[in-house]
Amino acid sequence: MADPLLIVRDLSMTFLRRAGLFGRRTHQIRALNQVSFTIEAGETFGIVGESGCGKSTLARCLLRLLQPTGGSVRFDGVDLLALGDEEMRRMRQRMQIVLQNPFSSLNPRLNGFDLIAEPLRTHMELSRKEMTDRVASLLAEVGLSGEFMSRHPHQLSGGQAQRIALARALAPNPAFLILDEPTSALDVSVQAQIINLLLRLQRQRGLAYLFITHDLSVIQHISDRIAVMYLGKIVEETASEEIFADPQHPYTQALLSSTPMPDPASGGQRIILPGTAPSAANPPAGCAFHPRCSEVMEQCRTVFPAPRHTAPDHQVSCHLYDHAQ
Amino acid sequence: MAILTVENLRVRFKTPFGAVYALRGIDFELAKGQTLGLVGETGCGKSVTGRSIMRLLDDNAQVTHGRIIFEDKDLLQVDDGEMRRIRGNRIAMIFQDPSAALNPLFTIGQQINDVLRAHASNTREGRQSQIVELLASVGLPDPAQMADVYPHQLSGGQQQRAMIAQSLAAQPDVIIADEPTTALDVTIQAQILDLLRTLQRERAISVILITHDLGIVAETCQHVVVLYAGRVVETGSVAAIFADPQHPYTQGLLAALPRPGSRGADLTVIPGSVPSGLERIAGCAFAPRCEHVMDRCRGHQPALAEIGSAHQSACFLHEASGDG
Amino acid sequence: MRIEVGSSAWFLIRDRVALVCMAFLIAIAVSAIFAPLLTPYARQGMGDPDLTAKFKPPSIEHPFGTDGLGRDQVARLMFGARRSLSMGLLVVLIAIAIGAPLGMIAGYLGGWLDEAIMRVTDVFLAFPPLLLAIAIAAALGASYTNAVMAIAVTWWPWYARLARAQTLSVRERAYIEAAHSIGVRDRVIIGRHILPNIMTPIIVQGTLDVGAAILVAAGLSFIGLGTQAPFADWGVMISDGRLFFLSGRWWLSTFPGLAIFLTAMAFNFLGDSVRVAADPRLRRLL
Numbered sequence: 036m037a038d039p040l041l042i043v044r045d046l047s048m049t050f051l052r053r054a055g056l057f058g059r060r061t062h063q064i065r066a067l068n069q070v071s072f073t074i075e076a077g078e079t080f081g082i083v084g085e086s087g088c089g090k091s092t093l094a095r096c097l098l099r100l101l102q103p104t105g106g107s108v109r110f111d112g113v114d115l116l117a118l119g120d121e122e123m124r125r126m127r128q129r130m131q132i133v134l135q136n137p138f139s140s141l142n143p144r145l146n147g148f149d150l151i152a153e154p155l156r157t158h159m160e161l162s163r164k165e166m167t168d169r170v171a172s173l174l175a176e177v178g179l180s181g182e183f184m185s186r187h188p189h190q191l192s193g194g195q196a197q198r199i200a201l202a203r204a205l206a207p208n209p210a211f212l213i214l215d216e217p218t219s220a221l222d223v224s225v226q227a228q229i230i231n232l233l234l235r236l237q238r239q240r241g242l243a244y245l246f247i248t249h250d251l252s253v254i255q256h257i258s259d260r261i262a263v264m265y266l267g268k269i270v271e272e273t274a275s276e277e278i279f280a281d282p283q284h285p286y287t288q289a290l291l292s293s294t295p296m297p298d299p300a301s302g303g304q305r306i307i308l309p310g311t312a313p314s315a316a317n318p319p320a321g322c323a324f325h326p327r328c329s330e331v332m333e334q335c336r337t338v339f340p341a342p343r344h345t346a347p348d349h350q351v352s353c354h355l356y357d358h359a360q
Numbered sequence: 361m362a363i364l365t366v367e368n369l370r371v372r373f374k375t376p377f378g379a380v381y382a383l384r385g386i387d388f389e390l391a392k393g394q395t396l397g398l399v400g401e402t403g404c405g406k407s408v409t410g411r412s413i414m415r416l417l418d419d420n421a422q423v424t425h426g427r428i429i430f431e432d433k434d435l436l437q438v439d440d441g442e443m444r445r446i447r448g449n450r451i452a453m454i455f456q457d458p459s460a461a462l463n464p465l466f467t468i469g470q471q472i473n474d475v476l477r478a479h480a481s482n483t484r485e486g487r488q489s490q491i492v493e494l495l496a497s498v499g500l501p502d503p504a505q506m507a508d509v510y511p512h513q514l515s516g517g518q519q520q521r522a523m524i525a526q527s528l529a530a531q532p533d534v535i536i537a538d539e540p541t542t543a544l545d546v547t548i549q550a551q552i553l554d555l556l557r558t559l560q561r562e563r564a565i566s567v568i569l570i571t572h573d574l575g576i577v578a579e580t581c582q583h584v585v586v587l588y589a590g591r592v593v594e595t596g597s598v599a600a601i602f603a604d605p606q607h608p609y610t611q612g613l614l615a616a617l618p619r620p621g622s623r624g625a626d627l628t629v630i631p632g633s634v635p636s637g638l639e640r641i642a643g644c645a646f647a648p649r650c651e652h653v654m655d656r657c658r659g660h661q662p663a664l665a666e667i668g669s670a671h672q673s674a675c676f677l678h679e680a681s682g683d684g
Numbered sequence: 685m686r687i688e689v690g691s692s693a694w695f696l697i698r699d700r701v702a703l704v705c706m707a708f709l710i711a712i713a714v715s716a717i718f719a720p721l722l723t724p725y726a727r728q729g730m731g732d733p734d735l736t737a738k739f740k741p742p743s744i745e746h747p748f749g750t751d752g753l754g755r756d757q758v759a760r761l762m763f764g765a766r767r768s769l770s771m772g773l774l775v776v777l778i779a780i781a782i783g784a785p786l787g788m789i790a791g792y793l794g795g796w797l798d799e800a801i802m803r804v805t806d807v808f809l810a811f812p813p814l815l816l817a818i819a820i821a822a823a824l825g826a827s828y829t830n831a832v833m834a835i836a837v838t839w840w841p842w843y844a845r846l847a848r849a850q851t852l853s854v855r856e857r858a859y860i861e862a863a864h865s866i867g868v869r870d871r872v873i874i875g876r877h878i879l880p881n882i883m884t885p886i887i888v889q890g891t892l893d894v895g896a897a898i899l900v901a902a903g904l905s906f907i908g909l910g911t912q913a914p915f916a917d918w919g920v921m922i923s924d925g926r927l928f929f930l931s932g933r934w935w936l937s938t939f940p941g942l943a944i945f946l947t948a949m950a951f952n953f954l955g956d957s958v959r960v961a962a963d964p965r966l967r968r969l970l
Binding site: 085086192193194195222223224225226227228230231234249251252253255256257258275276279289290292293294295296297298299300301305307308309310311312 | 401402501515517518545546547548549550551553554572573574575576577578579580598599602603612613614616617618619620621622623624625626627628629630633634
């Protein structure tokens with residue numbers, strides 16, 4: 036088997052915030068805490084978590100829109116964190132991101148043609164004719180007609196705008212797409228259209244996806260493997276089916292149980308987590324989840340559980356599974 | 361027995377682009393002690409319906425037709441003073457964004473105190489203990505101290521709890537909750553929905569839950585009203601709608617949801633997108649997206665028809681199958 | 685020109701106040717540009733005296749009267765409009781041309797460059813603008829060009845501040861991050877993504893400022909630091925006429941005064957309308 040497309044090792048991101056009068060006090064916000072995972076070419080890796088868990092920070096660190104404070108990111112054999120700014124800028128044509136809300140991620144002053152042509156202009160020397168042909172074929176690929184070249188974002192529906200954003204991301208022929216909540220701002224019927232489109236594009240282009248969302252039912256549908264994040268750490272990682280069949284971390288179990296299912300008959304025992312996620316500026320000692328965990332033990336309050344394999348492709352960071360391996 | 365009845369409600373908005381027909385004849389009944397889900401996609405009119413009941417529509421909105429019957433009174437006809445007494449006292453509303461609905465300059469306790477003072481005759485001490493009781497009933501930790509806290513010191517979920525406490529202060533008979541958990545995380549959403557279920561059960565409050573999330577409806581409501589382009593396309597018990605959806609739109613919505621075990625398969629898609637409301641629609645608004653569309657769908661509006669016990673749908677398909 | 689329904693231009697055209705102001709300003713501009721064709725006294729407008737017709741009060745032949753050198757005041761006003769209007773417009777254009785790029789650079793790049801540019805604007809803003817303009821104009825020497833430069837120099841810091849504040853907010857928009865993620869270069873981001881999105885408030889401010897700039901320019905001319913004889917602008921005309929106002933020759937200062945007043949007001953109302961038309965949140969008040 037070929038090397039993985041993306042290898043992330045111990046990636047950490049700590050923000051420094053100044054507080055107090057004249058900013059004399061600083062405190063650290065550990066948005067990412069030693070996150071490790073790999074993504075194979077052509078596969079979809081899902082990251083699920085609630086707001087503040089660090090999933091969007093992770094996306095930005097991978098593209099170096101934020102400079103991580105620790106760890107390493109190897110993309111296609113290249114150490115991204117060692118690249119100079121100009122090399123990184125050129126590398127970005129191979130890895131692209133689609134953001135949650137197309138109406139804020141598309142410049143309102145540009146029309147469809149200019150939006151999709153921008154990455155082509157940035158990375159390639161093309162004649163006007165070649166450019167128009169490329170934009171037309173990209174539009175067709177995302178299911179839009181050529182007339183969308185002259186439309187501005189405010190003339191589009193949410194689904195159409197997200198298709199334009201997708202065409203723009205595909206323009207430089209990337210091998211890897213980061214999808215940061217790409218369907219969260221869309222209605223159900225449109226969400227289904229975009230998910231189908233993403234699946235088709237992956238089959239046709241052999242793309243690898245990093246799919247970030249808070250919605251478990253969407254992520255299990257599209258992902259091969261799923262990682263669950265809580266307060267800057269991956270607490271569980273396994274194959275997509277396993278997350279539903281055999282959730283092991285108490286947080287994963289609660290998340291699963293909290294997700295409303297469109298099936299009135301499924302109304303079984305719900306796990307309602309108490310309280311809210313603690314702030315990354317002041318994380319609890321030991322396992323960050325312990326203040327809300329129903330199965331908390333003494334060691335959870337002091338020792339962070341190391342990730343352990345409970346099955347060949349199932350990794351969980353929880354003291355309940357200390358005996359495993 | 362219905363506590364609130366909406367009959368043929370029509371609302372339009374004046375915009376610089378012309379009139380937008382937001383509601384084109386909405387009918388439904390809220391039974392006493394029931395949780396009713398108003399569900400639909402963006403622009404279907406679910407929020408406008410909630411605001412019409414509260415008479416909180418923007419100035420450019422106009423109710424052109426219909427009645428909203430609450431205890432033998434038409435809320436669209438009562439004078440402003442009476443409406444003010446009903447609003448808050450009898451019917452309360454919970455909004456999507458609690459941080460915008462709570463006044464940042466006053467403590468949670470002061471804001472609840474205002475409601476209590478306006479709606480109940482009570483001494484200051486009596487109100488104080490009532491505030492603490494209310495805050496405790498919505499599951500806020502340290503309710504006595506919470507009363508002295510400003511909204512910005514609370515998390516999103518806590519703010520929503522505080523707003524629910526405020527809406528409960530006047531002991532309303534009906535609560536209209538407009539996307540109360542959309543801004544919240546999944547685990548916090550579960551807490552708030554659990555709270556709403558508990559309150560509804562213990563206080564026999566009738567709830568209209570406005571949401572776009574069919575999962576929330578399935579887990580929280582007893583009855584569902586599915587809206588499309590300002591009309592009710594299907595209504596019935598949660599069990600009936602989810603097990604046996606009859607309208608092609610409801611069927612499409614349910615089929616479009618990703619479910620466990622469906623990984624990688626193409627989802628069923630409703631082609632096209634919702635109409636803008638700017639154009640007058642002659643026939644069934646869903647006809648351009650419907651796979652079962654017939655000639656008469658384009659010229660005639662199907663009416664809600666009984667298709668089972670407490671299950672109605674507005675589609676010509678049912679007549680066809682019923683006749684044949 | 686095709687005007688899209690619902691666009692800013694469409695809203696502007698539906699606004700009656702804006703239409704009246706635009707019509708007035710266009711009329712002034714046309715009479716200034718085509719002055720030689722529109723008045724039989726073109727030579728007088730450019731300064732030639734006619735000593736046979738000194739101090740004539742308004743009449744059919746000279747609707748606004750004549751001045752102490754017998755020059756037709758209508759012609760003088762039309763030729764004066766060339767100077768007054770162009771001074772106002774030039775001041776604003778130069779101030780935007782200096783201020784907007786500096787503000788964008790300061791806001792986008794931040795750091796020491798931001799500090800440096802902002803401290804310079806602070807220095808300029810520390811002086812009362814009219815005094816500063818008088819001082820600079822006096823130092824450069826009295827002329828039309830120097831007056832324009834002097835006023836523009838006192839004016840650009842406002843645009844630098846405005847452009848910086850707008851840039852700071854636009855910089856945080858998702859589409860700027862999206863452009864970064866594509867690998868777009870900084871200068872392209874500034875020119876393509878930031879500039880068009882900060883232009884609206886700058887245009888609004890510019891429209892509002894033209895009136896004020898005309899006033900300041902007239903002020904400089906009034907004290908002799910602007911347009912020089914034999915040419916005239918409205919400020920010079922007021923200045924020339926003021927000595928005779930109390931002796932009954934009221935028409936000399938009144939008509940140029942009215943011209944300044946109405947023009948400045950028209951730019952103000954127009955600026956307000958542009959602001960409303962450009963801001964969807966304010967449109968509903970229309």
